[in-house]
Amino acid sequence: MLATVLHAPGDVRYEDVPEPVIQKPTDAIIKLSASCICGSDLWPYRGLNAVSQPLQMGHEYCGVVVAVGEAVKTVKPGQFVVGSFCLSDNTCPHCRHGFQSSCEQVEFMTGAQAPYARVPLADGTLVATDGMPDDDLIPSLLAVSDVLGTGWYAADAARVRPGSSVVVVGDGAVGLMGVLAAKQMGAERIIAMSRHKPRQALALEYGATHIVSERGAEGARVIKDLTGGVGADSVLECVGTQESMSQALESTRPGGSIGYVGVPHGVTFDGQQLFFAQRNMLGGPAPVRRFLPHLMDLVLRREIDPGKVFDLQIPIADVSEGYKAMDERRAIKTLLRV
Template identity: 75%
Template structure:
């Protein structure tokens, strides 16, 4: 089949690779209904993360099960499924604690920017719908797999509640999904930090009540002003740089909570600053599996439309243009038809 391979930074190709096969009796093979490019795919693409030989890219997926290993019990060929980018067994203590992204057997999905993909730990990872959903819901269900699940986790980790005042740091696809999640969780005020008109529009559409275009000290001053000097109850840190963490710490109130989902790059936190600032923090790779049934249900009922985050659709053959468009921030998130 033709699939996406990153050979070295900047060199991404759609090329012939071997079809995926069942390797373990707990595997499933799915035919993808669509795939997409993640902001985190840009780290190796930009050379900011090592590339040790050709990488099969793609970890967001939904589609039809075509084959299962001998031990798979929970899904069967013909079913439409969504899975998390973190593969998990589900009965281990970490999974039962709701942290499937730290599963004792955790693997990270790869090779999903392709027509077919192998999903390890299928029973623990995949959630099937009752029926094959209509095609127009595929973008929304695909979003659940990572970008929405991660934005949702940011809001969950940041303890967004009915009536909360929330700041979202980062206007990438995950940040925008964080806005949607905060609104679904009943936040009263959702302040999106964004400097880009198209992202500001989408943030408003997803539920942002205020937009702050300023950054750094000016951004902090604007948010203090909007919150009568108090700061935010919950901050969603959706970037992962030292600057974005600094912003998140500065705009959260004492006793407020920061949920962080951008992999921290060169971030070091000063103990005394956290201590005297009284910031509660939780982050990590999102345990999307915990949220999958609920989020799929919200999509199937038409309550949320996270697929709006895809603002560019390309055929898989044009995946290189998709990476370029995201790298140059011409696109928020690219969906690939496979």
């Protein structure tokens, strides 16, 4: 079959690869209903992560099960499923604590920018719907797999509560999903830091009450003004640079919480600064599996519409253009029709 392979920074191709097959009794094979490109795919695409060998790309997925290994019990061929980008057994102690992204058997999904994909640890990773969802819900169900699950985790880690004041640092797809999550969790004030008109518009649509286009010290000052001189209760860090992390720290009140989900690149913290800042901090790859049933339910009941984050939809054969559009920030997030 044809699938997406990254050969070197900037060099992504839709080319022939072997069809996925059951390799372990805990595997499932799914036929994807749609696929997409993640902000984190841009790290190797931009050469910020090393590319030592061709990589089959894609870790966000939903679709129909076509085959399962003999040990798989909870899903069967013909069912529509959504899974997390983190593959987990969902039975180990870390999974039972709700941190499936630190599962003792954790693997990261790959090869999902393709018509078919192998999902290891299917029982612990996939959640099936009761019936076949309407076609128009596919983008939103696909979003649950990573981008919404990650934005949701950022809000959860930042302890957003009814009435909270919230700042979202980063107007990428994850940040926008963080706005949606904060709104769902009952936040009263949701401040989205964004400089881009289309993203500002989507942030407002998802529930942002304020847009702040300033950054750095000036951005922190505006946040202070918007939070009674105090700083926000909860800050969602959705970028992963030293600047964005500093922005998050400066935007939080003492005793407030930062949920950081942008994979840190070149970020260091000074222990004594963190100590006196007195911020709660929790980050990491999102344990999307914990949230999957709830988020799928919200989508199926049409209470949320995370699929709107896909502002570019193209055939998967044009995947190279999809990467380029996101790299150049012409697209927030690209959906690949398979």
